[in-house]
Amino acid sequence: xxxxxxxVTVPSFWNDTGKSGVAAWIFSTDHKRIxxxxxxxxxxxxxxxxxxxxxxxxxxxxxxxxxxGPQTYNALFTVHGVVMIFLFIIPAFPGAFGNMVMPxxxxxxxxxxxxxxxxxxxxxxxxATIIIVSLFxxxxxxxxxxxxxxPFSERTGTNVSLAVFGVFIVGxxxxxxxxxxxxxxxxxxxxxxxxGRLPLFVWSLYATAWVQILATPILGITLVLIIAERLLGxxxxxxxxxxxxxxxxxxxxxxxxxxxxxxxxPAMGAITEIIPVFSRKxxxxxxxxxxxxxxxxxxxxxxxxxxxxxxxxxxRAILIFxxxxxxxxxxxxxxxxxxxSTLYKGSISLEAPMLFAxxxxxxxxxxxxxxxxxxAAATNIHVHDTHFxxxxxxxxxFGGAGFAFFxxxxxxxxxxxxxxxxxxxxxxxxxxxxxxxxxxxxxxMLLGVKGMPRRYYxxxxxxxxxxLVSTVGSWILxxxxxxxxxxxxxxxxxxxxxxxxxxxxxxxxxTIPSPPPTENFDADPVVTHGPYDFRKTGxx
Amino acid sequence: xxxxxxxxxxxxxxxFLFIFWICLVLLIGITATMVFFVIRYHRSRAxxxxxxxxxxxxxxxxxTALPAVLVLAMFYYGWSGYLSLRDVPKDAMPVTxxxxxxxxxxxxxxxKTSPKLYVPVGKPIRVELVSQDVLHGFYIPAxxxxxxxxxxxxxxxxxxATRAGSYDLFCSQYCGVGHSKMITTVEAIPPAEFxxxxxxxGSGAGGKKLLEKYGCLGCHSLDGTTxxxxxxxxxxxxxxxxxxxxxxxxxxEGEPYLRQSILDPKADVVKxxxxxxxxxxxxxxxxxxxxxxxxxxSDAASxxxxxxxxxxxxKGCLACHSLDGTRGVGPTFKGLAGSRVTVLKDGVTRTVTAxxxxxxxxxxxxxxxxxxxxxxxxxxxxxxxxxxxxALVEFIKGxx
Numbered sequence: 001x002x003x004x005x006x007x008v009t010v011p012s013f014w015n016d017t018g019k020s021g022v023a024a025w026i027f028s029t030d031h032k033r034i035x036x037x038x039x040x041x042x043x044x045x046x047x048x049x050x051x052x053x054x055x056x057x058x059x060x061x062x063x064x065x066x067x068x069g070p071q072t073y074n075a076l077f078t079v080h081g082v083v084m085i086f087l088f089i090i091p092a093f094p095g096a097f098g099n100m101v102m103p104x105x106x107x108x109x110x111x112x113x114x115x116x117x118x119x120x121x122x123x124x125x126x127x128a129t130i131i132i133v134s135l136f137x138x139x140x141x142x143x144x145x146x147x148x149x150x151p152f153s154e155r156t157g158t159n160v161s162l163a164v165f166g167v168f169i170v171g172x173x174x175x176x177x178x179x180x181x182x183x184x185x186x187x188x189x190x191x192x193x194x195x196g197r198l199p200l201f202v203w204s205l206y207a208t209a210w211v212q213i214l215a216t217p218i219l220g221i222t223l224v225l226i227i228a229e230r231l232l233g234x235x236x237x238x239x240x241x242x243x244x245x246x247x248x249x250x251x252x253x254x255x256x257x258x259x260x261x262x263x264x265x266p267a268m269g270a271i272t273e274i275i276p277v278f279s280r281k282x283x284x285x286x287x288x289x290x291x292x293x294x295x296x297x298x299x300x301x302x303x304x305x306x307x308x309x310x311x312x313x314x315x316r317a318i319l320i321f322x323x324x325x326x327x328x329x330x331x332x333x334x335x336x337x338x339x340x341s342t343l344y345k346g347s348i349s350l351e352a353p354m355l356f357a358x359x360x361x362x363x364x365x366x367x368x369x370x371x372x373x374x375x376a377a378a379t380n381i382h383v384h385d386t387h388f389x390x391x392x393x394x395x396x397x398f399g400g401a402g403f404a405f406f407x408x409x410x411x412x413x414x415x416x417x418x419x420x421x422x423x424x425x426x427x428x429x430x431x432x433x434x435x436x437x438x439x440x441x442x443x444x445m446l447l448g449v450k451g452m453p454r455r456y457y458x459x460x461x462x463x464x465x466x467x468l469v470s471t472v473g474s475w476i477l478x479x480x481x482x483x484x485x486x487x488x489x490x491x492x493x494x495x496x497x498x499x500x501x502x503x504x505x506x507x508x509x510x511t512i513p514s515p516p517p518t519e520n521f522d523a524d525p526v527v528t529h530g531p532y533d534f535r536k537t538g539x540x
Numbered sequence: 541x542x543x544x545x546x547x548x549x550x551x552x553x554x555x556f557l558f559i560f561w562i563c564l565v566l567l568i569g570i571t572a573t574m575v576f577f578v579i580r581y582h583r584s585r586a587x588x589x590x591x592x593x594x595x596x597x598x599x600x601x602x603x604t605a606l607p608a609v610l611v612l613a614m615f616y617y618g619w620s621g622y623l624s625l626r627d628v629p630k631d632a633m634p635v636t637x638x639x640x641x642x643x644x645x646x647x648x649x650x651x652k653t654s655p656k657l658y659v660p661v662g663k664p665i666r667v668e669l670v671s672q673d674v675l676h677g678f679y680i681p682a683x684x685x686x687x688x689x690x691x692x693x694x695x696x697x698x699x700x701a702t703r704a705g706s707y708d709l710f711c712s713q714y715c716g717v718g719h720s721k722m723i724t725t726v727e728a729i730p731p732a733e734f735x736x737x738x739x740x741x742g743s744g745a746g747g748k749k750l751l752e753k754y755g756c757l758g759c760h761s762l763d764g765t766t767x768x769x770x771x772x773x774x775x776x777x778x779x780x781x782x783x784x785x786x787x788x789x790x791x792x793e794g795e796p797y798l799r800q801s802i803l804d805p806k807a808d809v810v811k812x813x814x815x816x817x818x819x820x821x822x823x824x825x826x827x828x829x830x831x832x833x834x835x836x837x838s839d840a841a842s843x844x845x846x847x848x849x850x851x852x853x854x855k856g857c858l859a860c861h862s863l864d865g866t867r868g869v870g871p872t873f874k875g876l877a878g879s880r881v882t883v884l885k886d887g888v889t890r891t892v893t894a895x896x897x898x899x900x901x902x903x904x905x906x907x908x909x910x911x912x913x914x915x916x917x918x919x920x921x922x923x924x925x926x927x928x929x930x931a932l933v934e935f936i937k938g939x940x
Contacts, residue, residue: 239692451681
């Protein structure tokens, strides 16, 4: 996916260095170009993942075989999960918007290590390529689920080792991005950009970066151990040889639960930028929102065991993990209340970024509140490993992080293209997505409460009606996504030109031209007010 | 909570409703406030913001403390319900659930096995969970119980069916291509009916226990060797010459003779054995005699040919191999016997006839010759006896 260089007459990072063509992009160390490379890469994988998800829903439309056999179905949900999690949602916010926006928001000319930044993208591409190759070589695409639980993933004849190796490589991309962002935020803030004036999107990326640095190495080790089990027969997780299958689950979730916060924290950060701007009011409770990002990142690193309440883990461990899980709910609630309070006595404009941000609050709340049912030990036992979990995490990951990502695309991409999308089709796309989303995933939660397990190729007749409803919902949802992308990119390509500050934002990216020049700022900015002080921006 | 007063469903459902209602109130509150603000302060009504408030300490304290109290209540309630799921009533009946790719088998205390989980209504059941291969999940939605079945680990679950009926039992932990076919049922039946069912066709561990209890096995072997008394192997229906009051006569061993030989052994002694067995009249109950005689009878039954159809169901063959010609995970059984199949052996493709030898080998060593187009994923069944394999082959041949 190479972005096409557009004919922009004003000097900007698209053309002011005089370097164009594919090589000038894929070897560029400019944070904006790397951010766009990430954007197109993750969007390509989002479309792949969405197609696989759509096929899954068609297969589940009716009991029995609809379009594919059970082996293909198992590969579909495995690859859907791997692609969406490791190739779309984890790199999406830090890679695309973190890169494009964060250095400008803190008044820097680039990230601290621009070459390392380019290496991160290349590692991502390399890992992704290996994953794609694993689908078409060996004895077929992996069929283990994205969790690669042992001993099954040791026994299956499918191409698990290569896919796992690809994910291992992608992990390094994430670690390097984390290191780069922590260093950048510590070292490259402009004069006057104190920690208390840091935009909350930057705060959320900062918390995320620490999780990336600290948790991802554990995923790396875990994945190497899977490969060792398969190729060397080490038996680390094989009870017949003194191993323990539960130890694998601990190792996997020690990373993969905090990974949920890598996905959701920057999404929360993005809507924290959007809501004040479209309400023309300072964010309510700046310190509490910044603090809650750090609290979620720290406490969220200690709750992995709530994925294992039925595993046979000790009751004492369940007591502790259930308690910590409820503790994480508190900072999430604080954020929601502060977002809603920001609206009070504002002047609210319901443009596309704001609609996505507000629907984020609703969908994330549903995802978070259903998480309480999963966090309570007794109720977890009934709904764990059912479609309730599938519905729940899609509310958090797609209704949360996904909707925030689409909101962020409408909010920030005009800045980097200098043109904007058309508003009415964007609203129509939002309506389709919002309705389709709820039909698709709410049906899944109902199925789960009725007892339909997840990862089921076939199901009993009593589950048929809701599965059909869910599938129809997925068609509405997908048509909304397609409309959204067409309208957005059509607008970025030939839409109405915008000035520096189309939304009336008070953060630094709105003080420079759209699209920005390569060096971002003519002279190093001096920050004199907070990120949400709209009285100082000279806007009406 | 006293587990004797509560079912697993009663341990989970109130917690679910408690959390659900709190969440619903919170969600409606948040959404209604948001929608109200959006309408009331829409730019068309409020062209300028009328406040620049950026925080309020008391509000922050309230909306930190209130959720904290609510979630701690949820945590506590959820935890106490969970304890009821772990606390098995003392009078629970033990059953062992054995999971394998991709079927369930339930073993009762008397050794009887069944592909469905038959339970008496009103009796708590403690299920010991055993996996023969990968992770599985034991899940009965109706009773809200779920526990992973982990190889090499002793896990358990308990439940009680308070009403007769058939309840779905799923595998909840992904275990490969037959995962969604790894379904069976809990059949809750009245206790009287259950004890009849349990005694039928069991492998007779109950009878065997009684034989041990009364010391029978000291003199009578179960494996055909002659000890002080005649062997009990194949005793049912055996022709014997007995000595009655000094006179020899020929009999066929059946219920009247066996019953009499337990209660009053000296009456008819098998020729060639000394009349030294003590009488058990007054020591043993009629029910126990019935169990022992059933044991002899079933011992005889088990010596006869195994039932191929029963085996195909119990061992989970039918989860992957259809009987009606539809393509499953493995080739259909319909028309398989005698057909020409293309197989992959040691990386070389060749065509063979699926004769008895091929079918036998495919059951014994599934990975040796896999039919083209299918994954080499069929597990081995080392526990099958040769006559059981033969019965399966006959069963497959029966589906033309």
